[in-house]
Amino acid sequence: MLQCEQTPCYAYLKYIFRIYRNMALTYSDVVSSLFGSEPFTSRDFARKVENPRAAKVLSELKHRGLVERLGRGTYRCLSPGNRPDLRRGEWNRVRSVILSGPDPKAWAGDTAVEHWTGGRYRLAPSLYTRVFTLAIPSSRERVWKEYLANHRVSTTRHKRVGARVELIPTEGLKSTWVEGEPVVLRRVVERMIRTNPTLYGGAGRLLLVGP
Numbered sequence: 001m002l003q004c005e006q007t008p009c010y011a012y013l014k015y016i017f018r019i020y021r022n023m024a025l026t027y028s029d030v031v032s033s034l035f036g037s038e039p040f041t042s043r044d045f046a047r048k049v050e051n052p053r054a055a056k057v058l059s060e061l062k063h064r065g066l067v068e069r070l071g072r073g074t075y076r077c078l079s080p081g082n083r084p085d086l087r088r089g090e091w092n093r094v095r096s097v098i099l100s101g102p103d104p105k106a107w108a109g110d111t112a113v114e115h116w117t118g119g120r121y122r123l124a125p126s127l128y129t130r131v132f133t134l135a136i137p138s139s140r141e142r143v144w145k146e147y148l149a150n151h152r153v154s155t156t157r158h159k160r161v162g163a164r165v166e167l168i169p170t171e172g173l174k175s176t177w178v179e180g181e182p183v184v185l186r187r188v189v190e191r192m193i194r195t196n197p198t199l200y201g202g203a204g205r206l207l208l209v210g211p
Contacts, residue, residue, distance in 0.1 A: 030048075035077055038076070039070055040075055040076070043073070058075055065078065091130045105135065106135045106173060106174075107132075107134060107183040108184050109166065110123045112188070115179070118179070120206045121206050131163075135184055178208065
């Protein structure tokens with residue numbers, strides 16, 4: 001929480017809050033509003049927001065690609081067009097977490113179609129959302145939810161930005177290995193494609209050879 005009620009910047013931050021109204025105000029918003037594209041120091045930032053952990057906040061903003069470090073203790077807020085694309089790194093992290101999770105497991109649903117087509121057919125809700133669908137034994141659903149929560153991976157359908165996991169509890173899970181990763185059987189994917197021709201189109205013609 002911002003701790004600056006007794007500082008000169010309080011009136012300005014109240015103005016920012018009025019602009020953002022009910023939206024959550026973040027340190028990224030504050031940095032952008034206070035400094036724009038002009039360089040600033042960690043000392044400037046600490047003085048403006050009266051946060052004793054200013055260096056840690058700036059380090060996190062840098063890690064998220066929201067500010068860049070120009071030199072020792074000097075930063076600049078990056079405009080949206082200049083910020084690095086962090087999606088691939090986050091999606092790879094979530095994928096790695098899943099593959100390191102409890103066995104047995106297997107890619108299912110849209111992720112299985114993508115995997116069985118060697119990545120040539122992929123469905124995505126948006127450019128900023130990645131959904132990994134995973135079949136797991138019904139008896140291990142609670143274990144998986146706890147595991148994913150401990151690794152900061154969401155399983156909620158309400159998540160609209162970032163990566164999340166859709167768990168498919170299954171009785172008698174059967175899987176095979178495709179390109180080094182567990183995935184449901186090819187015939188399961190074929191049946192899903194036939195059942196949903198509008199969704200999967202010609203994905204059946206792209207399937208790799210396998211059981």
